[in-house]
Amino acid sequence: MGELKLMKGNEVIAEAAIRYGADGYFGYPITPQSEIMETLMAQKPWETTGMVVLQAESEVASINMLYGGAACGKRVMTSSSSPGLSLMLEGVSYLAGAELPCLLVNVVRGGPGLGTIQPSQADYFQATKGGGHGDYQIIVLAPASVQEMNDFVGLGFDLAFKYRIPSLILSDGVIGQMMEKVEVSDYKPRWTDEEIQKISGSWATTGKTKNRERHIATSLDLQAEKMEEHNHKLQAKYREIEKNEVRYxxxxxxxxxxxxxxxxxxxxxxxxxxxxxxxxxxxxxxxxxxxxxxxxxxxxxxxxxxxxxxxxxxxxxxxxxxxxxxxxxxxxxxxxxxxxxxxxxxxxxxxxxxxxxxxxxx
Amino acid sequence: MADIEIKDIIKKENLVYSKSKILTDNEMHYCPGCSHGTSHKLVAEVIEEMGIQEKTIGISPVGCSVLAYNYLDIDWQQAAHGRAPALATAAKRLMPDHFVFTYQGDGDLASIGTAEILHACNRGENITVIFVNNAIYGMTGGQMAPTTLIGMPTATSPYGREAALHGFPLKITELIAQLPGVAYVTRQSVHTPAAARKAKKAIRKGFENQEKKIGTSFIEIVSTCSSGWKLSPVASNQWMEEHMFKFYPLGDLKDAERDNEADYKKYIE
Amino acid sequence: MAKVRGAIVVDIEKCKGCGVCVTACPTNVIQLAKQVNGKGYNYAYMENPEACTGCANCALVCPDTVIEVYRVKV
Incomplete structure (x- = not known):
């Protein structure tokens, strides 16, 4: 049995990320999820696990930092709330297109527009229907408790790397702000360079060595037929996920x-x-x-x-x-x-x- | 006339210049005379000479050089339009022993990506930025860029750029030089052998600064776009000398190391 | 007195005939051919080969890096 704590949903996201051995968090403040980055900054994981935490200049920068980190085979994450997720969608489409794994958290608030800061579930379409441009899906986990906020950090990363796909924790202002008893996960070390090579060595941009071709993290192919082929591959992956990963x-x-x-x-x-x-x-x-x-x-x-x-x-x-x-x-x-x-x-x-x-x- | 035949000169042991091993055999898609090709080559030569192929990550932009990853035999990340400095930030922070550089045009860096470049530089990310400024959007067909000179005709300023209508050309390199996180800011060109040699030195310095961990290195390369400018490659070079260099003068804007003023350190202390 | 002789080899099929090498050559060795390559470009060639010193200026500014340079002391 892991350690029991009384924590806010948002706080436990940060705690779980550190304990899971995440490599990096890049985010931008927005209510009602700012406690996630606040907790990370207070915990200073760069002094313990070596996890990088950075307050970016915008959600747009945050999601693109995820692209840069994910392409290196690192376990990177961001969190935001509805308007911030809207800003990130271009980047999510690129991540999905380039098949880069990462973890996103949306603590949903009321919309449309600037909306409110109170809880909502009105980002369902955005989360589950791709959201950004092009034919793509991301895995979307919907926690109903602070415990699941903890559990889905690890699950989200695991699924992201299993399928090379972004995972999203679709939370809301209730779960994010609510305090509950939670059994936090045990500390796991971050992946070593050797482990990253073993897990993502076939695609990660870790530096071109003599024994392999260069790796390119890209979502671009100017030949339509090749892009269609790539889409077929993505769709086959999505069918596989639909077959294996339904949870209820x-x-x-x-x-x-x-x-x-x-x-x-x-x-x-x-x-x-x-x-x-x-x-x-x-x-x-x-x-x-x-x-x-x-x-x-x-x-x-x-x-x-x-x-x-x-x-x-x-x-x-x-x-x-x-x-x-x-x-x-x-x-x-x-x-x-x-x-x-x-x-x-x-x-x-x-x-x-x-x-x-x-x-x-x- | 010397009494040696050409075939006796062209021998393996007499080879003094050939393509860098970092350049791939892919034929570049750039137009004839494009500065991108020369700029790519100089970056490739620096990577080869420093022996850092296995530790270098390039970030390509959106624009003509989106396909830079086809030409340099290193690992690459292809960024969304303007976001290369954000990718580079994460890649460098997560792999601090690697050499990370962005390669961006003026539309990518000075228009849509203004926030990302300013903030990456302001944080003093230990990355190298290669900024190719040809004052036009090449890939989309020669539209006005933030750096387009006053009076310069483009597809979206067909009667010449007018400040009242289009705003002023942006000297983003001068803005960048103000930031305490930035270690090295220089403006170069690659249109003559002498200029290319100087530019190569600047690029090398930019990469070496990453080892010293003294902040961002920013190398602007004032460039031509003969297709966009509707001039021959040689005439483009002349036009650049006459017009571009007046507004974008070549030379170092900042060298914190040389001036012994690692500005950002003052802020920290 | 030692004299330096040089020569260049242009990868004709990859040359785009931009002419930047022509202006970069300090000894006016290079010209663009009247003939074209497979892509239709007037490729660069040594019009005055005996004047080449192998300085590599042409190769350095060649955007497509299609020029190899050889140099020998005679």
Whole structure:
């Protein structure tokens, strides 16, 4: 059993990164996630593990620093909140195109525009549909607890390097700011140069030695046919990830006649809603996607054979609900409920919305 | 006339100049007479002479030299437009024993990438910046650059650059020289043998400064773009001497080591 | 008195005929050919080979580095 601590979600991201043996963090302050860099700067990991921490001049610079670090085979990460992620998307597209592994954290706040600093889940489309230009995907992990903020740092890096792809922790202002008990991971050493050669030696730009061709980290190919070929390779990788890496959690679905689908902090709220509805004798279950890309479409399609209706509950005007509908493919009614713009719905509001939608407003 | 035949001169043992081993056999895509080719060559020769091929990481920009990675046989990272200094920052900080340089044009460095270059220099990143300034966007077809001279016609300033309409040409190298994190700032050209030799020395100094860890080295190479300028390569060189050098005069702007004033250290102390 | 003789070898097919070497040559050795190479460029060649001193100025400024230089004392 690892060390137990009481920590904020944001703080534990920093703690987990150091303990995991991350090589570098590059970021820019933005509410509600600034504690991540603040914690790193206070911890001074460059004196202990050798981890580089740098406050960049912008999110644009941060994401491109990730490109530079990731291309060297290093484990690098950044964190931001919604407007900052928007700025980073060009760089994320380049990282995806050049197949560079890295870890991103988005502690989502309400939008659009400068929006609010309160929690939101309105960046779902941006996170799961590529976001930037071109056909690409990134792995998106949606934590629902401070514990998962800790766990997904390591998982995110592991998946990123397994598939040479950016991983994103899609958190929100609730999880980022909330304090909870967390079992932090044990310290692991950073990769040595030899380990980097073993793991990423076939592509990392660590200096061209005599026994190999030069390595080029690029997303460019001026020949359309070659670029199509590269896209085929990327798509094959995405299918592989969809096959292997879908993660979700179910709550009281065994006998469920209705299903709530919710991720992140909305899923925590929905657990309570399920309990309230069951107290009224309505058999409701909850499916919580842990990976929102790849999305647990197959399991949702299976549950569409069991339940009479599904309600996607998210702090947005209806984004994940589209993926639920695609999975259900018209078989049963699928509806959406959520407060948005920075407002967090209550369990009671979810119950009310459910009853209105499926029980004729009882 | 000396009594030796050409075939007796052209012998392996008499070879005094040939292509650097760091240059690949790929034919460069640059237009005839382009300064990029000469600049690439000088960087390659410096890398070869310093024996640092295995420890050098180049960062290529967006612009004509986006494909620089096809020509120098070293590891490369290809950056998004203007962001090369951000990539270089991370690469150097994560691999401090490596030599990291960016190779950027004036659109990349002085327009879209202004923030990245200023802040990388201001942090005093131990990198070398090769800044090729030909006062025009070459790759996209000769549009106005931040460094385009007043009166100079381009595709997007067809009647000549006018300050009231387009703003003034940006002397970014002078701005960079003000920053305490910067160790060495120089402006060179590669259009004559003498100029190329001086430029090569400057590039070498820029790379050697990385070993000394004294801050950023910034080498501007005032260059031509005969396609964009719509002049022959030789006429471009003349035009550059007559017009470009007046606004962008050659020479060192700052040498903290020589002047014994590692400015950034004063700030730290 | 020792005299230096030089010669250049131009990779004709890679030469783009920019003429920068012509102006860089201090002894007016190089000219652009009336013929063209496979790409249609008037390539550089030694018009006055006996004047070449092998100084390598041409090779240094050649953007495509297609010139090799040889030098010998005679």
């Amino acid at each position: 959690e179910e709550f009281q679905t065994d006998d469920a006649e209705y299903l709530l689908v919710a991720y992140g902090s909305s899923a925590r709220i929905c657990q309570k809603s399920v309990t309230l509805l069951r107290q009224k004798g309505i058999k409701v279950g909850l499916l919580r996607p842990i990976t929102v890309w790849p999305f647990p479409s197959q399991r949702i399609a299976e549950l569409a054979n069991q339940v009479k209706g599904m309600l996607a509950v998210e702090m947005s005007a209806g984004q994940m609900v589209m993926d639920v509908k695609l999975a259900v493919n018209g078989k049963i009614p699928v509806s959406h409920f959520g407060r948005y713009g920075g407002v967090v719905h209550s369990p009671g509001e979810v119950v009310e919305a459910f009853e209105k939608q499926f029980l004729g407003g009882k």
